[in-house]
Amino acid sequence: MIRRTIGILCLISSATLALAAVSSSVLLHVPAKDHARINPLAGNQQAVNAGELIYRDHCLQCHKSDAMGDGRKKPPLRSDRIKSATDGDLEWFLRQGDLGHGMPSWSSLPETQRWQLVTYLRSIQ
Amino acid sequence: MNCRTCPTLFAAAAFLFALGAPSSASAQEKPYFVTYSHDLEEPGNLEIETKTALARPDGSGHYGASAMELEYGVRAWWTSELYLDGQATSKDSTLYTGWRLENRLRPLMREHLINPVLYVEYENTSGADKTILEVVGHDGQSDLAELNGDARREHQHEAEFKLILSSNLKAWNISENFITEKDLSHAPWEFGYAVGATRPLRAAGGESPCTFCAEKFIAGAEAYGGLGDTFSLTLRDTSHYIAPLVGWQLPKGMRLSFSPGYGLTNTSLKRVYRVGLAFEIPQISSWFHAHNGGMQ
Numbered sequence: 546m547i548r549r550t551i552g553i554l555c556l557i558s559s560a561t562l563a564l565a566a567v568s569s570s571v572l573l574h575v576p577a578k579d580h581a582r583i584n585p586l587a588g589n590q591q592a593v594n595a596g597e598l599i600y601r602d603h604c605l606q607c608h609k610s611d612a613m614g615d616g617r618k619k620p621p622l623r624s625d626r627i628k629s630a631t632d633g634d635l636e637w638f639l640r641q642g643d644l645g646h647g648m649p650s651w652s653s654l655p656e657t658q659r660w661q662l663v664t665y666l667r668s669i670q
Numbered sequence: 671m672n673c674r675t676c677p678t679l680f681a682a683a684a685f686l687f688a689l690g691a692p693s694s695a696s697a698q699e700k701p702y703f704v705t706y707s708h709d710l711e712e713p714g715n716l717e718i719e720t721k722t723a724l725a726r727p728d729g730s731g732h733y734g735a736s737a738m739e740l741e742y743g744v745r746a747w748w749t750s751e752l753y754l755d756g757q758a759t760s761k762d763s764t765l766y767t768g769w770r771l772e773n774r775l776r777p778l779m780r781e782h783l784i785n786p787v788l789y790v791e792y793e794n795t796s797g798a799d800k801t802i803l804e805v806v807g808h809d810g811q812s813d814l815a816e817l818n819g820d821a822r823r824e825h826q827h828e829a830e831f832k833l834i835l836s837s838n839l840k841a842w843n844i845s846e847n848f849i850t851e852k853d854l855s856h857a858p859w860e861f862g863y864a865v866g867a868t869r870p871l872r873a874a875g876g877e878s879p880c881t882f883c884a885e886k887f888i889a890g891a892e893a894y895g896g897l898g899d900t901f902s903l904t905l906r907d908t909s910h911y912i913a914p915l916v917g918w919q920l921p922k923g924m925r926l927s928f929s930p931g932y933g934l935t936n937t938s939l940k941r942v943y944r945v946g947l948a949f950e951i952p953q954i955s956s957w958f959h960a961h962n963g964g965m966q
Contacts, residue, residue, distance in 0.1 A: 595875035606715075606952035615956075644746040644779045652781050653700075653709045655841035655873035658885075 575634045582633030586660045587667070596665025599658050603651065612669055618647060628670050635663045700843055701917025701927035703944045704804060704894045705866035707845040708785040708836035710774060711743030714955035719925075719948035723802050725939045730815035731760035735767070735800035742954075747776040757800045763818045768795030768826075770803075774834070781838075789832035789847075797824030802942060804830070806851045807860030807899040808907045810937035827854045841873040843890075858899040866892030868915060881921055888917040895934070909938040923950040 586592035600612075604622075608614050612622040627635070639659045642650035651659060700707050703721055711717055722736040735757035744750050751772045758764035772791035798821035800814050829852050836845040849862040868890030876883045895910030897903070913931035920926060927946035933939045 591877050594877040598877075598879060599875050606712075641781045642746060644776060647713050647746050649710070649712050649743075649746045650781050652838040653707075653843065655870060657841075657874040661875050 575637050579633050579637040580631055582631075582636060584632035584636070584660050584663055584667075586657075586664045587632060589664060592661045592664040593668045595658075596661040596663070596668075599654070599662045600665055603654070604662070612666075622666055623669060627666060632660075632663050632667070635666060636660060639663070699925070699948075700845075700866075700868045700890070701888055701915045701925075701929070701946065702845070702864075702866050702868070702890075702892055703913070703915070703927070703929050703946060704802075705845050705847055705864040705892045706774065706787065706789065706832065706834045706836075707843050707866075708776065708787045708834060708838075709843075710747065710749040710776065710787075711741050712952075713743040713746050714953045715743045715950055716954040717741040717948055717950045719946060721801065721803070721944065721946045723800065723942055723944050725800075725802075725814070725942040727811040727815040727939055729812075731762060733757055733759040733762075733800055733814070735802070737770075737801040737803060747779065749774045753801075753803075755795060755799050755801050757798065757818075759800075759818055765796075765798060765818055765822060767799035767801075767822070768793065770795065772830075784835050784837050787834035787836065789830075789834055791828075791830040791832075793826060793828040793830060795826050795828075797821040797826065799826070804849055804851070804862055804864065805894050805896050805909050805911070806830075806849055806862035807858075807896050808902070808937070809860075809862075809896050810907065810909050811933075811939045812937075814939070828852060829854060842867060842869045858901045860899040861897040861903070862895060863897060864892060864894035866890060866915070868917075879921075886919040888915075888919075890915045892929075895938075907937050908935065910934040911938055911942065913942075913944070923952070924948065925950075 607619040608622050609619075614621040636659050639651045639654075639662060642648045644650065654662075699709050699717075717739070719739040719741065720736055721739065722734055724732070724734050726732045735755070738754045739751055741749060741751045753770040753772070755767045755769065756765065757767055770791055770793045772789065775788045777786060777788060797816065798818045831850050833848045834845065835847075836843065844867045845865065847864040849864065851860045851862070868888050870885050871887045871889060872884035875885055880886070891912065891914050893910070893912045896908035898905065898908060911931045911933055913929045915927065915929045917925060917927045925946075925948040927944075927948075929944040931942040931944065933941065
């Protein structure tokens with residue numbers, strides 16, 4: 546019985562790891578409706594201030610205080626890639642994360658806070 | 671293992687270590703005590719949390735049982751946790767009751783309306799464990815009323831599996847857990863459930879740093895209980911609880927949670943109070959991976 550239980554445990558773990566490996570290789574594409582979403586807080590100075598605090602709480606540890614990343618796995622957030630993305634793209638990416646490459650999903654933050662964060666990211670470009 | 675002072679010493683060391691940590695980050699986790707959401711630890715972060723249950727089973731003294739949890743984000747889709755459990759019962763004794771090792775894995779890399787997480791745990795505890803981190807089978811208050819000297823002789827080597835389903839909708843989190851547990855000796859599979867919902871008191875972030883702002887508080891409720899076992903798949907003689915929750919995000923990455931739980935059946939404890947204190951240490955992995963390859 547012990548062997549069977551351990552076998553089931555190994556099987557579940559292996560299946561999960563295999564699924565994770567497959568999923569992480571899929572390129573992330575922002576759906577058109579998310580790409581076109583309008584930031585309801587765009588240009589709002591209060592949102593910039595609030596977004597900065599959210600950045601300090603959740604993002605600074607990896608992307609650093611100057612938002613230039615760590616020069617290795619944690620990418621800079623002052624970049625052409627961020628400049629060229631729409632606010633909708635950024636909100637979608639925050640919500641989805643990129644779990645296969647180390648970026649957590651921030652869906653646990655209320656949507657308003659994600660928009661505040663996007664507004665802050667725009668302000669530092 | 672008989673080490674009565676180990677949990678206290680370990681908890682004290684961990685707390686001092688946490689206080690001395692050079693920087694901190696805010697945790698994003700919900701104030702659930704039994705239910706799990708699909709929020710995992712950020713990769714490279716270590717969260718130290720104590721979860722304490724205070725109750726008084728019929729025919730026994732008051733007790734306080736504490737689980738110290740070390741939660742590490744191995745990957746963005748994989749969190750691993752070690753628990754060290756202990757308890758103190760009035761007019762009885764204080765003792766270490768065992769350890770648990772759990773892993774939570776997100777099989778899907780995208781965010782969906784309902785997000786599954788697979789949970790696998792191994793428990794090596796004694797019968798004197800009273801932390802009630804889950805309720806399964808026909809668990810009841812009589813299990814918690816045994817004298818520590820008798821209960822500690824029973825060793826439990828258990829495997830536990832959970833299917834965690836969780837959704838973040840606007841500012842709400844809604845989570846459902848389906849639990850099955852198996853003692854690795856000749857014992858039936860036991861089943862249980864946990865469901866919960868939470869929401870921050872204010873969805874928008876404030877403009878200036880504050881400790882008592884509404885967005886720093888998360889409120890909600892969870893319900894959990896047993897669903898019998900493969901020998902007796904019935905709700906008869908099972909325990910069920912409903913518990914309001916409140917969590918407070920404190921400065922420097924600390925989080926305080928409180929939950930009064932109310933038993934809904936005769937088998938349940940009448941009340942169980944839970945207190946949690948968590949501290950998150952950001953990017954602890956980078957301490958060991960400095961640019962020069964050495965320890966910072």
